[in-house]
Amino acid sequence: MKKVLIPTKLNAVARELLKDSGGYNVVHDDSTELKELAAQHPDTYALIVRSDKVTPEIIDALPELKVIVRAGAGYNTIDIRYARQRGVDVMNTPGANANAVAEEVVTLMLADARHVVQADVSTREGKWEKKTLMGRELTGKTVGIVGFGAIGRLVARRLAGFDIKLLTYDPVLSEDRAEEFGAELVDLPTLFERCDYISLHIPENDDTRGMINKDLAGRMKEGATLVNCARAGIINEDDLRAVKAEKNIRFLNDVYPKDAAGEKSVADIADLMMPHLGASTVEANYNAAKRAADQLMEYDEKGMSTYIVNRDVPEGLDEMYADLAYDLAHLARQWVGARNKLKMIETSVYGSLKPFSDWMIVPILAAVSEEFDRSMEAAAAREYLKDMGIDYNDRETDDTKNYGNTITIDLAANVDHGSLRRVSIRGTVAEGRLMISRIDDFDKLYFEPEGHAVFFRYEDRPGVLGQIGVALADHGINIDDVRNPHDESGKYSLAIMKTSSPVDQEIVDRIAGEIDAPYAVGITF
Numbered sequence: 001m002k003k004v005l006i007p008t009k010l011n012a013v014a015r016e017l018l019k020d021s022g023g024y025n026v027v028h029d030d031s032t033e034l035k036e037l038a039a040q041h042p043d044t045y046a047l048i049v050r051s052d053k054v055t056p057e058i059i060d061a062l063p064e065l066k067v068i069v070r071a072g073a074g075y076n077t078i079d080i081r082y083a084r085q086r087g088v089d090v091m092n093t094p095g096a097n098a099n100a101v102a103e104e105v106v107t108l109m110l111a112d113a114r115h116v117v118q119a120d121v122s123t124r125e126g127k128w129e130k131k132t133l134m135g136r137e138l139t140g141k142t143v144g145i146v147g148f149g150a151i152g153r154l155v156a157r158r159l160a161g162f163d164i165k166l167l168t169y170d171p172v173l174s175e176d177r178a179e180e181f182g183a184e185l186v187d188l189p190t191l192f193e194r195c196d197y198i199s200l201h202i203p204e205n206d207d208t209r210g211m212i213n214k215d216l217a218g219r220m221k222e223g224a225t226l227v228n229c230a231r232a233g234i235i236n237e238d239d240l241r242a243v244k245a246e247k248n249i250r251f252l253n254d255v256y257p258k259d260a261a262g263e264k265s266v267a268d269i270a271d272l273m274m275p276h277l278g279a280s281t282v283e284a285n286y287n288a289a290k291r292a293a294d295q296l297m298e299y300d301e302k303g304m305s306t307y308i309v310n311r312d313v314p315e316g317l318d319e320m321y322a323d324l325a326y327d328l329a330h331l332a333r334q335w336v337g338a339r340n341k342l343k344m345i346e347t348s349v350y351g352s353l354k355p356f357s358d359w360m361i362v363p364i365l366a367a368v369s370e371e372f373d374r375s376m377e378a379a380a381a382r383e384y385l386k387d388m389g390i391d392y393n394d395r396e397t398d399d400t401k402n403y404g405n406t407i408t409i410d411l412a413a414n415v416d417h418g419s420l421r422r423v424s425i426r427g428t429v430a431e432g433r434l435m436i437s438r439i440d441d442f443d444k445l446y447f448e449p450e451g452h453a454v455f456f457r458y459e460d461r462p463g464v465l466g467q468i469g470v471a472l473a474d475h476g477i478n479i480d481d482v483r484n485p486h487d488e489s490g491k492y493s494l495a496i497m498k499t500s501s502p503v504d505q506e507i508v509d510r511i512a513g514e515i516d517a518p519y520a521v522g523i524t525f
């Protein structure tokens with residue numbers, strides 16, 4: 001039986017579900033230090049934690065460890081890179097505790113606006129501070145949500161009853177999607193300048209650490225409120241301290257560099273402080289515990305999970321196929337017009353790659369959207385696509401077609417007057433090299449996506465290749481390799497030329513005009 005160590009205060013449902021499944025020996029102990037528990041249970045296979053710090057020392061103390069499940073959202077307390085080096089997968093349970101945090105945000109806003117804590121203390125002391133404790137109303141105010149993920153969206157929904165004006169900033173959100181939530185998508189400085197309340201709902205990572213700095217805090221309105229129920233590290237505390245006194249900013253805080261008793265460095269600037277209680281509701285604790293157990297069992301049954309946060313390429317998949325998916329999508333994106341609005345992505349994954357078809361959306365999306373980070377998960381990719389209004393279909397495929405281990409990517413993008421421009425590109429890995437084997441009706445290309453290349457699709461006639469060669473030479477560009485297949489009808493040709501240097505799309509478009517090629521792409525792989 002696999003040993004699961006739960007060294008944290010987590011609803012018993014996790015323990016019960018795992019035990020009932022018959023496959024796990026669960027040790028649930030929230031009163032012993034994790035270090036000590038690790039020493040006592042070196043045969044641990046899975047660790048289920050909350051904000052407990054999982055250091056390289058803990059990981060090293062558990063040589064059998066295969067997976068760490070974070071029953072919650074933020075995993076900045078787990079050394080995910082070291083876990084990866086040791087072959088340990090790390091999962092979280094996104095969204096499981098989102099409502100608890102959203103309600104905490106509303107609680108803090110209202111409690112501060114009506115001086116609930118002070119009023120309670122002073123009334124118990126026998127005072128009657130009705131005059132000094134004049135409050136403020138939340139209704140009708142402008143609220144800014146930084147990070148419009150699971151929590152950010154729920155904060156928006158919960159606050160809707162207060163008739164607020166809602167602004168949001170999230171780099172992977174489209175204006176249309178924001179509008180569906182009644183939010184206006186703005187940039188970060190604008191959000192800080194315009195809002196009466198600002199609530200942070202982003203992860204702490206290398207990009208967001210110290211993000212709320214003097215410049216942003218300095219843009220806040222006089223008397224505005226900043227709520228941090230995300231992570232301490234995203235605020236530069238000294239910068240906020242400097243601005244707070246000047247602008248009378250209210251600061252409501254749930255998170256600290258360390259989850260532990262003792263003095264808090266933000267005590268002098270925080271108007272309300274909670275001991276990291278965002279997820280501490282009976283309901284959220286149950287949801288996160290159940291999700292942790294369910295995800296662990298799914299991980300063991302299917303061998304992979306969309307919730308893994310520290311794996312770029314799934315175990316069992318040759319990394320070259322991830323690169324192939326990226327290159328196919330990169331070329332397809334240029335083919336349909338890099339600036340045209342993408343409407344549809346369809347993937348057809350064949351052969352031994354099939355178990356990874358769901359995951360393939362990650363490198364594909366990284367190729368078609370600069371905003372999407374390749375280290376993100378498939379679930380985040382699908383959410384992103386939904387937000388951007390892009391249809392995504394992972395097609396059922398039929399291996400009797402003998403396509404081997406191939407990936408086909410179909411893209412469609414809007415061009416002028418609402419018409420769609422489509423392309424279908426297939427590729428594989430052969431002899432240890434990436435190969436593009438088909439572009440639309442041009443088959444058996446076996447073209448290696450590497451270096452610089454130009455593509456022109458034109459009506460077949462003699463002399464066109466020469467024309468392209470001369471035009472490129474006029475720009476000092478040498479041709480390193482040429483393919484020139486015809487399509488099935490024999491009517492169209494595709495000129496694929498590898499070039500010595502990148503060819504600007506402007507030059508490609510000019511040559512396309514000269515040879516009357518409606519499809520023309522210059523690309524660097």
Ligand SMILES: NC(=O)c1ccc[n+]([C@@H]2O[C@H](COP(=O)([O-])OP(=O)(O)OC[C@H]3O[C@@H](n4cnc5c(N)ncnc54)[C@H](O)[C@@H]3O)[C@@H](O)[C@H]2O)c1
Nearest residue numbers: 073074095147148149150151170201202203229230278279
């Ligand atoms: N106080 C608590 O108890 C508590 C509970 C749960 C989560 N959290 C914290 O809240 C964070 C958010 O949780 P979630 O469940 O909403 O996660 P989520 O992944 O659903 O949403 C995070 C959002 O932040 C956005 N984002 C990432 N980088 C950004 C940036 N630089 N600027 C603006 N937006 C950015 C992402 O695009 C995403 O939409 C977690 O990472 C965790 O640290 C705290």
Ligand SMILES: O=C(O)[C@H](O)COP(=O)(O)O
Nearest residue numbers: 050051072073074279280
């Ligand atoms: O990221 C999270 O899920 C929250 O910060 C909750 O942390 P906790 O499980 O330690 O309360």
